Amino acid sequence: MTRDDIRPGEVVADVQPKQDAHVRFIGKIHTPFFTRGECPRQGTQDGPECILELDEEWVPALKGVEAYDQLEVLYWLDQAARDFLLQTPKGKGKPYGTFALRSPNRPNPIGTSIVRLERISGRKVHVRGLDCIDGTPLLDIKPYRGESLPKIPHLDFGT
C-alpha cells in the first residue's frame, strides 16, 4: 500500500471501479476558497458570496429560479477519494463510517448545500452558503424542498 492518504484505523473498500451511470458538469462554482484547508467545514448563509456559473446551454433552465429565497445546490467533489469505508475526521481520534460523516471522501462524491439566493445575472447565480473549493464542477440547482413552486403564484413566466 503506497497511498499516503490513509490514517491509522481508516479502512478502504477493496472494490472494483464500477460505472453505473454518468454525470455531466453543467457549469462551475466560484468561491473564495482556493485549497481544501481554506474551505469551512460547513457553509452558512451569512458566508461570502459565491457564483454558480452555468454553461450557456443550460441558462434557459433558470426561468423562474429568481422567485426563490433558498436553493439546493449539488456539485461534484472531484478531488475526493471514493473508496473509504472508515475515516478519521481531522482532530478526532477514532474512525467513523463514511456514511456517518459529510466528508467529501465517499463512493459518489456529491456535495449538497442549501444556499441563499442573492441575484441572477445572465448565466451567473450569486448565492451564499457554500463550502466547496473554487472551480468545483456544478451538477444541479433545485428549489429548496418545501418551496416546490415559486411563492408568487401569478408571476408571469411568459410563454
Place this chain on the structure above:
Amino acid sequence: MTRDDIRPGEVVADVQPKQDAHVRFIGKIHTPFFTRGECPRQGTQDGPECILELDEEWVPALKGVEAYDQLEVLYWLDQAARDFLLQTPKGKGKPYGTFALRSPNRPNPIGTSIVRLERISGRKVHVRGLDCIDGTPLLDIKPYRGESLPKIPHLDFGT
C-alpha cells in the same frame, strides 16, 4: 421529433451527451411506490417505512450512522429525461425552468431527501420520508447537515 414526453411550451436542450464523471450504485431503495404516478410529490417523515438496502461491500461504512435521527439520502432517478430546459408540472399551465422545479427530469437526475432513521439491521437501513419509486438506485447516505458528528460524544465506536 417523435418523442411523446414533451408537452406544449416545453423545451429540451440540443446538447450532445457528455460523460464528465461516473456514479456507482451502492444499493437499492425499497418503497411502496411501484409507478411514478404512485409516488408522492414530496416524502414526509410520517410517511411509510422504506428500506435502503446497501450492497454488502459498503456495510462497514454504516458505523456510527445509528447515532443520528435524520439522514440525507441521494439516489439516481433512472427513469428521468435529462434534456429538459423548460417543463410544465402536472396540473400547471405554464412551463418553468428545470432549475425552478424539483422534477426528476434534469441534466443530472439525482434526488435528495431528508429522512427519519428508524433502525439499521445488517445491510438494511429503515427510514421514513422518501418519495421515489421502488427499486431506485442508491447513491449516498449522509448525516443531515447540522448533525455532522454523532450527538453522543462518548459513544464507543470500537477500533
